[in-house]
Amino acid sequence: MQKIIRIGTRASLLALTQSTWIKGLIEARYPATTVELVKIITKGDKILDVPLAKVGGKGLFVKEIEEALLREEVDIAVHSMKDVPAELPEGLHIGIITKRENPFDAFVSNTCATCRDLPAGATVGTSSLRRKAQLANIRPDLVIEDLRGNLDTRLRKLDEGRYDAIILAAAGLNRLSLSDRAKSFFTEEEMLPAVAQGAVGIELRRAAQELLAGLLFLDHLETSLAVRAERGFLHRLQGGCQVPIAGFARLDEGRLQMTGMVASITGDQTVRLELRGDTSDPEGLGVRLAERLLAEGGREILSEVYGHTME
Numbered sequence: 001m002q003k004i005i006r007i008g009t010r011a012s013l014l015a016l017t018q019s020t021w022i023k024g025l026i027e028a029r030y031p032a033t034t035v036e037l038v039k040i041i042t043k044g045d046k047i048l049d050v051p052l053a054k055v056g057g058k059g060l061f062v063k064e065i066e067e068a069l070l071r072e073e074v075d076i077a078v079h080s081m082k083d084v085p086a087e088l089p090e091g092l093h094i095g096i097i098t099k100r101e102n103p104f105d106a107f108v109s110n111t112c113a114t115c116r117d118l119p120a121g122a123t124v125g126t127s128s129l130r131r132k133a134q135l136a137n138i139r140p141d142l143v144i145e146d147l148r149g150n151l152d153t154r155l156r157k158l159d160e161g162r163y164d165a166i167i168l169a170a171a172g173l174n175r176l177s178l179s180d181r182a183k184s185f186f187t188e189e190e191m192l193p194a195v196a197q198g199a200v201g202i203e204l205r206r207a208a209q210e211l212l213a214g215l216l217f218l219d220h221l222e223t224s225l226a227v228r229a230e231r232g233f234l235h236r237l238q239g240g241c242q243v244p245i246a247g248f249a250r251l252d253e254g255r256l257q258m259t260g261m262v263a264s265i266t267g268d269q270t271v272r273l274e275l276r277g278d279t280s281d282p283e284g285l286g287v288r289l290a291e292r293l294l295a296e297g298g299r300e301i302l303s304e305v306y307g308h309t310m311e
Contacts, residue, residue: 001029001030001032001033001211001214002033002075002210002211003032003033003034004033004034004035004036005026005033005034005035005036005075005076005211006035006036006038006073006074006075006076007019007022007023007035007036007037007038007074007075007076007077007078008038008040008065008068008069008073008074008076008077008078009037009038009039009040009065009077009078010039010040010041010042010065011039011040011041012150012151013150013151013152013176014080014150014151014172014175014176015078015080016037016039017175017176018078018080018175018200019037019078020037021175021200022035022078022098022200022202022218023035023037025218026215026218029217030214038068038073038074040064040065040068040074041064042062042063042064042065062077062079062083062084062085062203065077065079065203066088066089066092066203069092069203069204069205070089070091070092070205072205075204075208075211076202076203076204076211076215077202077203077204078200078201078202079094079200079201079202079203080172080199080200081094081097081195081196081197081199081200081201081227081231082169082194082195082196082197082198082199084196084201084203086231086234086235086238086239087235088203091205091206091207092203092204092205092206093203093204093206094201094202094203095202095203095204095212095215095216095219096201096202096204096212096215096216096218096219097199097200097201097202097219097220097223097224097227098199098200098201098202098218098219098220098223099220099222099223100171100198100199100220100223100226100227101170101171101174101175101198101199102170102171102174102185102198103170103171103193103197103198103199103248104170104185104186104187104188104191104193104197104198105131105167105168105169105170105185105186105191105193105197106167106168106169106170106173106181106182106183106184106185106186107165107167107182107183107184107185107186108155108158108165108166108167108168108173108181108182108183109158109164109165109166109183110158110159111164111165112164112165112183113183113184114183114184115135115138115139115142115165115186116138116139118139118142118164118165119164120141120142121141121142121143122142122143122164122165123142123143123144123145123162123163123164123165124142124143124144124145124163124164124165124166124167125144125145125146125147125154125157125158125162125163125165125166125167126144126146126147126166126167127146127147127148128167128194129243129244129265130192130194130243130244130245130246130263131167131191132144132244132265132267133244133263133264133265133266133267133270134190134191134192134246134261134263134267134270135167135191135267136266136267136268137263137267137268137270138190138191140267145163147163147166151168151172151173151176151178152176154166154168155168155178155181167186167191168182169193169194169197169198170182170185170198171197171198188248188259191246192246192247192248192259192260192261192272193246193248194246194247195227195230195231195233195234195239195245195246195247196227196230196231197248199223199227201227202215202218222251225249225251225256225279225282226248226249226250226251226256226258226282227249228282228283228286229247229249229256229258229277229282229283229285229286230247230248230249230258230286231283231286232282232283232284232285232286232287232290233245233247233258233260233286233287233289233290234247234286235283235286235287236286236287236290236291237262237290237293237294237298237302238302238306243302243305243306244262244263244264244265244267244305245260245261245262245263245302246260246261246263247259247260247261247286247289249282249285249286251279252276254279255276255277255278255279256276256277256278256279256282256285257274257275257276258274258275258276258277258285258286258289259272259273259274260272260273260274260275260286260289260290260293261273261293262293262297262298262301262302263301264301264304264305265305269297269301271293271296271297271298271301273289273292273293273296274289275288275289275292
């Protein structure tokens with residue numbers, strides 16, 4: 001293993017926590033190696049006063065880190081996989097996916113135990129179109145407002161009384177030892193998670209084969225298979241992390257079971273399907289599920305969201 005490994009990471013508390021975790025695992029495995037964290041500010045970190053869905057483009061939280069990888073200023077990048085676009089720059093790949101944390105969404109409130117306990121007209125904060133669409137389907141009487149900022153900033157805004165409740169990824173709360181803030185968790189039936197939510201991935205240059213081989217001990221096969229299926233689904237639907245698309249795969253008796261959903265921005269139109277397949281071609285399973293969703297009405301919904309006809 002090389003003597004120094006530079007990790008490109010966002011500067012948010014959650015990103016640094018994840019990268020520090022990876023740093024510790026590498027240094028424990030290779031005591032002669034020093035791992036350095038290189039903080040990189042991304043476009044998504046700079047634009048905090050506009051809903052993510054309106055910022056446009058893909059890779060809002062990874063593009064600048066990928067550019068640093070290509071310039072060989074860092075050796076690897078540690079990402080929350082739900083932030084990584086389906087298409088990667090030429091010369092880069094996701095070589096490793098670590099064991100998945102809780103993939104579901106958490107309901108966080110200082111007054112109510114679940115979203116069903118909120119009074120009519122209560123204000124819920126989230127910046128995710130996926131969450132907005134599914135929440136509107138569960139509780140159309142709630143007021144859903146945009147909420148941007150890092151996880152600690154979102155919690156502070158809740159505590160200041162700007163919202164009656166907010167929705168956050170359970171994985172982020174767990175990784176920051178804030179799981180006690182979650183009053184409850186949405187079930188898979190209530191709110192399907194974002195593609196690859198809860199998984200951390202390591203992106204490398206394709207040419208760095210020796211480095212990849214040395215880091216493969218971090219890879220978790222079950223998570224990797226599930227995330228590959230979900231990303232195949234996302235790629236076929238031309239989606240990014242801020243499109244009202246949800247997908248979740250898991251191993252069940254040696255086979256992959258995947259559920260996918262496409263929703264309109266208002267949540268009044270939803271297409272949701274399930275599909276099972278073997279583990280030999282996880283991406284193919286995701287693509288087949290996407291094709292079925294498109295045929296069952298997803299094409300019309302996404303064409304309206306994207307502003308152009310889906311192929």
